[in-house]
Amino acid sequence: xxxxxxxLPDISIDLPVVQEHPENRQLGLRQAQAGGSxxxxxxxSAPLPVRMWCERGRLHARLGQHREALDSYRxxxxxxxxxxxEGSEVAELELDLLHGEATALxxxxxxxxxxxxxxxxxxxxxxxxxxxxxxGLLSTLxxxxxxxxxxxxxxxxxxxxxxxxETRAGDLALASRLRNNLGNVWWKTGARDRxxxxxxxxxxxxxxxxxxWGRLTALNNLGVLLASRGRWREAxxxxxxxxxxxxxxxxxxxxxxxxxxxxETDEVLGDWSAARxxxxxxxxxLADSPDHPDRLALLARRxxxxxxxxxxxxxxxxxxEALEGAQRLDDPDLASRCWRLLGRIAxxxxxxxxxxxxxxxxxxxxxxxxxPEARVRLGLARAELELERDGEGSLDAAAGLAAEVRxxxxxxxxxxxxxxxxxxxxxxxARRGRSEAAEEGFAQSVARLDELxxxxxxxxxxxxWGLVSRExxxxxxxxxxxxxxxQRLGAEAEARRARGALDRMRQxxxxxxxxEHDPAPTRSPAVLSEVMKVINSTxxxxxVLDRIMDRVLERLGAERGLIVLSDPxxxxxKPAVSRNLESGEGEERQLSDSVVxxxxxxxxxxxxxxxxxxxxxxxxDSIVAQQVxxxxxxx
Numbered sequence: 001x002x003x004x005x006x007x008l009p010d011i012s013i014d015l016p017v018v019q020e021h022p023e024n025r026q027l028g029l030r031q032a033q034a035g036g037s038x039x040x041x042x043x044x045s046a047p048l049p050v051r052m053w054c055e056r057g058r059l060h061a062r063l064g065q066h067r068e069a070l071d072s073y074r075x076x077x078x079x080x081x082x083x084x085x086e087g088s089e090v091a092e093l094e095l096d097l098l099h100g101e102a103t104a105l106x107x108x109x110x111x112x113x114x115x116x117x118x119x120x121x122x123x124x125x126x127x128x129x130x131x132x133x134x135x136g137l138l139s140t141l142x143x144x145x146x147x148x149x150x151x152x153x154x155x156x157x158x159x160x161x162x163x164x165x166e167t168r169a170g171d172l173a174l175a176s177r178l179r180n181n182l183g184n185v186w187w188k189t190g191a192r193d194r195x196x197x198x199x200x201x202x203x204x205x206x207x208x209x210x211x212x213w214g215r216l217t218a219l220n221n222l223g224v225l226l227a228s229r230g231r232w233r234e235a236x237x238x239x240x241x242x243x244x245x246x247x248x249x250x251x252x253x254x255x256x257x258x259x260x261x262x263x264e265t266d267e268v269l270g271d272w273s274a275a276r277x278x279x280x281x282x283x284x285x286l287a288d289s290p291d292h293p294d295r296l297a298l299l300a301r302r303x304x305x306x307x308x309x310x311x312x313x314x315x316x317x318x319x320x321e322a323l324e325g326a327q328r329l330d331d332p333d334l335a336s337r338c339w340r341l342l343g344r345i346a347x348x349x350x351x352x353x354x355x356x357x358x359x360x361x362x363x364x365x366x367x368x369x370x371x372p373e374a375r376v377r378l379g380l381a382r383a384e385l386e387l388e389r390d391g392e393g394s395l396d397a398a399a400g401l402a403a404e405v406r407x408x409x410x411x412x413x414x415x416x417x418x419x420x421x422x423x424x425x426x427x428x429x430a431r432r433g434r435s436e437a438a439e440e441g442f443a444q445s446v447a448r449l450d451e452l453x454x455x456x457x458x459x460x461x462x463x464x465w466g467l468v469s470r471e472x473x474x475x476x477x478x479x480x481x482x483x484x485x486x487q488r489l490g491a492e493a494e495a496r497r498a499r500g501a502l503d504r505m506r507q508x509x510x511x512x513x514x515x516e517h518d519p520a521p522t523r524s525p526a527v528l529s530e531v532m533k534v535i536n537s538t539x540x541x542x543x544v545l546d547r548i549m550d551r552v553l554e555r556l557g558a559e560r561g562l563i564v565l566s567d568p569x570x571x572x573x574k575p576a577v578s579r580n581l582e583s584g585e586g587e588e589r590q591l592s593d594s595v596v597x598x599x600x601x602x603x604x605x606x607x608x609x610x611x612x613x614x615x616x617x618x619x620x621d622s623i624v625a626q627q628v629x630x631x632x633x634x635x
Contacts, residue, residue: 230415
């Protein structure tokens with residue numbers, strides 16, 4: 001009874017007990033609802049007062065029971081229309097109920113109905129000079145625009161609401177909530193320092209005033225903000241505290257939101273088992289609300305984790321389910337994230353055209369109103385796509401996209417994204433032959449990601465570094481560390497890819513005998529990197545071999561090239577692709593069996609600068625007949 005603020009002696013709960021056991025809020029609600037579907041108190045013939053309906057609606061809303069909240073608010077409005085006497089409080093109660101109805105409609109995904117209800121109530125509040133209600137309704141309208149991605153309008157409305165709450169209504173508790181909401185808008189628009197300052201200030205205010213729900217909001221907002229700035233370890237503490245409080249209160253809907261944020265934090269920090277547990281529990285809590293924004297966001301995060309784990313089909317299925325919901329809710333930010341995730345999945349599969357189409361849809365979804373975070377993440381994905389394409393034009397496109405991302409990254413102050421950006425720029429430098437810049441960039445990226453404790457992104461950076469490093473021993477170290485990290489995380493596909501690159505690198509290392517006759521070409525690390533990327537693709541075998549042949553001849557400046565396949569059963573040698581640069585598609589030349597057989601049998605590279613004088617090939621008729629001079633043959 002004390003919780004609901006109504007003197008009903010038959011269903012009383014001692015307030016100190018409630019303070020000690022906050023979960024009794026639910027017990028209080030159940031007792032207040034006793035008496036059947038009408039919701040009237042047991043053993044009483046009198047209808048519930050209007051204020052009781054209003055308080056019941058608020059409690060339902062805090063417990064995430066939005067349909068019940070909406071029914072309570074509408075029941076209260078019905079009692080007002082029946083002439084329930086409330087004296088001078090009638091106008092205020094009517095607006096409080098309309099405000100609650102608009103909020104419940106918003107939370108049920110009925111945004112148009114919520115807009116109409118809130119605007120009607122706001123006009124009434126202005127006409128009746130009810131400033132507290134006016135400030136609350138301005139905040140609700142701001143939240144509706146916020147959900148649509150209209151950050152500028154949301155900020156204007158919140159600033160007006162805050163001014164009304166502080167100067168006209170004198171409601172400090174409401175002002176505190178409005179500052180939290182304003183901090184959310186600043187966070188979305190890149191004003192991270194201002195948002196963090198206001199969250200910390202509100203946290204202190206709520207602690208002093210013993211505002212439990214305000215403290216919960218401040219803790220959750222602070223944790224999300226710290227995570228968005230790459231301060232994942234710091235973010236975990238407020239999010240964990242917020243989750244514990246919400247579980248005690250039985251606030252299952254807001255618990256789902258905190259599990260979403262805490263799951264993402266654990267995912268980045270490498271505790272994928274805990275992250276998966278948070279996502280699954282959050283989805284269980286929202287199972288009866290298929291279009292709830294937090295449920296859709298949980299689906300998208302679960303899809304991201306499945307992609308990293310190498311479960312591409314599951315990731316795609318979850319991402320598409322989240323996308324369909326985002327489109328139904330007209331949520332451009334979430335829709336863009338889902339399209340971007342689908343683009344990443346296609347990129348992992350080397351379906352480059354499909355990836356490009358998905359990333360373009362992601363860009364169209366947010367348009368010119370994209371947040372700094374969306375611009376950075378989308379720009380990084382598009383730049384990585386261009387790196388996977390062939391040709392100098394694609395490198396120029398990747399460099400242009402990276403340059404576009406830089407201003408948004410500076411505004412975002414996301415240290416995780418900055419570490420990923422350094423790796424991308426280093427990869428770009430390596431492909432253009434700027435090895436020193438590449439080494440410096442990768443070293444910077446690895447140091448940052450290691451400092452943040454982001455193992456998946458760290459392993460990806462190490463993998464890319466290993467592919468282009470000029471020093472074979474250093475390249476092996478980077479790939480070995482990448483393999484170990486991917487395996488520890490359970491990133492199966494990434495571990496296989498990195499292990500394959502490491503095995504090929506070891507196989508292609510020149511033998512001591514070869515090194516004595518001719519040092520490795522200075523451009524071999526770059527060539528090996530490009531060949532590995534082609535091999536790792538899922539293109540048709542003939543296309544793979546053609547592209548490898550053209551790339552190797554171009555990079556090494558060789559006159560002729562030949563790729564030979566060995567039948568695994570008969571060991572018969574079959575020419576697959578050949579090139580003679582003087583005449584384009586050259587005829588397949590007589591095989592140098594002596595060289596090819598040696599390479600196949602020993603599994604070692606053969607290199608020589610003068611085959612006619614090299615004693616290893618004395619008597620090789622094919623070499624003498626074709627006047628072959630320098631040879632490079634690798635298994």
